[in-house]
Amino acid sequence: MTMPYVGALFGTIAGVMAIMLHSSIHKIEEGHLAVYYRGGALLTTPNGPGYHIMLPFITTYRAVQTTLQTDEIKNVPLLGISVTVVFALLYAVVDIVRNYTADYDKTLIFNKIHHELNQFCSVHTLQEVYIELFDIIDENLKTALQKDLNVMAPGLTIQAVRVTKPKIPEAIRRNFELMEAEKTRLLITAQTQKVVEKEAETERKKAIIEAQKVAQVAEIQFQQKVMEKETEKRISEIEDAAFLAREKAKADAEYYTAAKFAEANRLKLTPEYLELMKYQAIAANSKIYFGQDIPNMFVEGSNSPLKPNFNFIKRPLSDDTVPKILQLYEVRGLPSCADS
Template identity: 30%
Template structure:
């Protein structure tokens, strides 16, 4: 506020060298000296003129806007996975900023974010020509790569802000063209298609190693099948249809062969099963016969033992009877039994004493009667 009286003091003098005398006289009309007594009406009680107050307010507004612009320009944010790189008057600075809020000198320092984490990029269509002169177009080629943060300044210094394009994307296009130039359309589209990714990745990695000391790492590469001329594509479709028919015929043959082999295997299994069943039944019959034989042997043995026992009993009885009969077999017992037998006969015929019967009777009875 000390400058205001100074400005006011100079503005009241008619000297053209004053800071506001010449300008205010033309813009705001006559000076305070020309107005004479009007100075009291255009001034505030403190002695400050309206011109000074307006000019001071304008300066303050401009200062506020400048301050806001400086703050807006100096404060910036770095997202996660990125690194902030600073340029001052176009020159690359050594300092790098990680994720978060940061400040820099306004208007003379600019910040650029560089993605250092793995990033997927879809390349523009790649056109290449095979060794037999057929043009192919590879679309939607995908590259996943990451940047070594410690070598970021080296990359920007040597290859600029588009270092990925220079070191990776352009080298992928170069490697695809190299593969196509050394291969036929059939190899590119069919027989060697699966080798393209490995070839391109190996070549790009080697180029990065030579050019940038492995500052960028290619993590993955995806190359879809190329677009080929319609006539060649139609021929491939027809070949594929015939190849499919051939596969179907071969599969049918394999299926028929498998069916026949299955039937043979089934018949063999059934025969083996019948054989095993027959063997089992035969073994069962043998076991049953052996069981019956054992039962018969046991029964015969039992019968033999019973017969032997009966025979022993009969023998013992006979021997016992014989011993008893031997004791009973005396002349008197015999004569008594004979007499009993003769007494049961009502008639007896014999021819005298000289006959066999008569002699026997005479002998037996004679002895009996003579005994009496």
């Protein structure tokens, strides 16, 4: 072989190897997962972010995004609605790609949105779609999509759905806007009425609270007065009990004294003591008239005569009585009839 021929051969081989190396090395971005096809068959082993090598011309790959991604469906037929869907493929990537290809979102999301919107609009009027039920369309659409995905593609999650207003003729749109403005005005009026009612309710509750406060204060004051009266009553009962005890003790003492005095007097009722008292009573008179045949005696007062004390002496004086009476008069220093 000549040198030019050898050089051309080496150049060709180097070029082919460079092309094969370039075709075999590929880069996967962060947030993506590489799935491989070999001879049209999907391989079961994906690769994550970074540089990887595959068999050139035999193996191909597709990068599938696994982070949040946003797809927009514009101008849904017959409605003119645009839908924005935020979704994420979290797991089971190979299974979803095997069942629905790498463009799974067209099958599982786009086509499903068309179907759900057409079904929703078929059972509702334009006013309901445009005004009355428009605020629940996106939530209902999200719920319907996720319900089917939980069965068909468990690793695919719908994060949010946003629906734009349907495109309608200008005249109808103006009428709807006027209706919306009137509805807004009515809502404002209703809210104002609710505010007024709430303020009135607040004032009523405030008045009730104030009345309850006054009633509670009055109740506390009443209880305080009742306690004061009960305290005074208990003090009075204690004082009355003490006074009653003192009076009872005093009465018991007087009764005891009287009983003892009566007992003493009863003990004094002897013939000798009665005889002594008789002589003392006779001696207490200023003058006494007596003699052998006088059956009784009487006493003269200083100014007015006194009735004879017939209850005291009702029998004649004995012989030994006269000397005793004279002896008492001598002791008292009183004059007697014997001296006159």
